[in-house]
Amino acid sequence: MAKLVDGKRISQEIKDELKAEVADLAQQGKTASLAVIQVGGDPASSVYVRNKKNACAYIGIGSESYELPEETTEEELLALIQELNQKEEVHGILVQLPLPAHIDEEKVILAIDPSKDVDGFHPQSAGALMIGSKGFLPCTPAGVIQLLKRSGVEMEGKNCVIVGRSNIVGKPMAMLMLRENATVTVAHSRTKNLKELCKQADILIVAIGKPKFITEEYVKEGAVVIDVGIHRLEGKKLCGDVDFDVVEPLASAITPVPGGVGPMTIAMLMNNCVETMR
Ligand SMILES: NC(=O)C1=CN([C@@H]2O[C@H](COP(=O)(O)OP(=O)(O)OC[C@H]3O[C@@H](n4cnc5c(N)ncnc54)[C@H](OP(=O)(O)O)[C@@H]3O)[C@@H](O)[C@H]2O)C=CC1
Ligand SMILES: Nc1nc(=O)c2c([nH]1)NC[C@@H]1CN(c3ccc(C(=O)N[C@@H](CCC(=O)O)C(=O)O)cc3)C=[N+]21
Ligand SMILES: [Mg+2]
Missing domain, CATH: 3.40.50.720 (NAD(P)-binding Rossmann-like Domain)
Structure with a gap:
């Protein structure tokens, strides 16, 4: 019989380590906040978005979510990303994929400031992984x-x-x-x-x-x-x-x-x- 690799238990262990670390960092006046953008109401995507928000609350970091309608234009989405790139209170930006077909995913990923690319999808993060230098891992x-x-x-x-x-x-x-x-x-x-x-x-x-x-x-x-x-x-x-x-x-x-x-x-x-x- 195979040994079950228990992702639920191991992820809990990691979240508990992070929770303790966040409490320590908070003592030094440090905070973090994640912005999650979802375009359209795909029910599967909504489950993941909810799980992400719950995890932020659990480890003690902020989260804000932007639920945009399916008809959102690429321009509007790019404008929101620019705004979040500028916003000092936002440390991480995640755009839930897949995006509606009328939006160019590559353009959107490229628009995210690499220092806030917590998904690790930006070409700069991907390049860093390839050559073994520092960057967010997917x-x-x-x-x-x-x-x-x-x-x-x-x-x-x-x-x-x-x-x-x-x-x-x-x-x-x-x-x-x-x-x-x-x-x-x-x-x-x-x-x-x-x-x-x-x-x-x-x-x-x-x-x-x-x-x-x-x-x-x-x-x-x-x-x-x-x-x-x-x-x-x-x-x-x-x-x-x-x-x-x-x-x-x-x-x-x-x-x-x-x-x-x-x-x-x-x-x-x-x-x-x-x-x-x-
Ligand atoms: N648990 C999690 O956190 C996550 C889960 N997922 C899940 O993982 C799965 C894969 O996701 P993702 O990588 O985004 O999927 P994609 O559809 O982007 O890629 C699928 C890959 O599988 C290959 N493939 C498809 N059919 C076959 C086949 N019959 N034989 C061999 N290779 C095949 C494709 O080959 P080719 O390149 O030639 O087309 C492609 O490279 C999905 O079920 C997704 O929901 C994804 C992300 C996170
Ligand atoms: N920008 C972006 N980043 C992603 O990381 C991303 C994305 N887009 N789009 C969709 C995929 C998929 N994904 C999952 C996340 C959590 C569970 C998860 O929590 N799964 C639980 C069950 C969840 C349930 O009940 O449905 C489990 O497997 O036990 C699954 C899949 C992240 N993705
Ligand atoms: Mg698309």
Whole structure:
């Protein structure tokens, strides 16, 4: 039976550490506040936005949220970002993705002041990660590293296969695993022999966006399996990109959905907010 990698517990541990640190920093007169912008009322996005606000309140930093209508123009959104860039009481800015199709995501991300880019999505943050200089780390991949470290999973010299190459998960994940001295392979929709490739992995990290895609045929006995995917099935039940029930018996350790990577993303966002105070 696989050991469950408990993202809920580990994220709580991190939030408690941050809460204590924020209390210390407050003694030195330091504060932080996060601004979250959501365009349109996507219900899944609203859940994440609520989780972020709750986490801010828990660790003791401020939060303000901007819920803009679906019809908001790119110009209006860019103007709000400029205003928040200038605002001294705002230390972190997060624009919930995806944005409506009429808004250019790249332009929006580029508009955020890199010193407030707590998502780590700005090209300056991405570049810093690539060359190993200081910058905000993207929350989901950074959360996966913390999950592995705090669960005692050795990464050095291990064969790590990452399925997915998005700018927010797959690509930065590869950079962070390289930093940990894993041997990294990145697979995607054009990869040939995906099953055979995944079966080589000591650590398999999946961020595809397809419910229960990864079955027992993709997994080596004893592998560590990290499931980044999150899907709401009919009846509101959540599941990941990994078919947990068939993979779990093979894996040495595996993340559940919910309670795996998701809560870690929030904890690492909080870490980035606290970073603006350090
Ligand atoms: N838990 C959390 O905090 C977070 C969870 N997520 C979840 O993670 C998942 C992935 O998100 P994201 O990276 O943004 O997704 P994207 O849709 O941006 O990227 C998906 C990637 O998977 C690849 N892919 C798609 N289908 C296949 C396939 N059949 N075989 C191999 N590769 C495939 C794509 O390849 P190609 O490049 O060739 O198109 C692409 O690189 C989603 O379920 C999302 O909801 C995302 C962010 C945070
Ligand atoms: N600019 C931006 N930054 C993001 O970090 C970002 C984003 N846009 N768009 C959407 C994705 C997705 N994401 C999640 C955050 C928390 C959970 C989370 O808390 N999940 C809980 C369950 C939540 C639930 O009940 O639905 C869990 O897995 O246990 C999941 C997913 C952040 N994202
Ligand atoms: Mg878009």
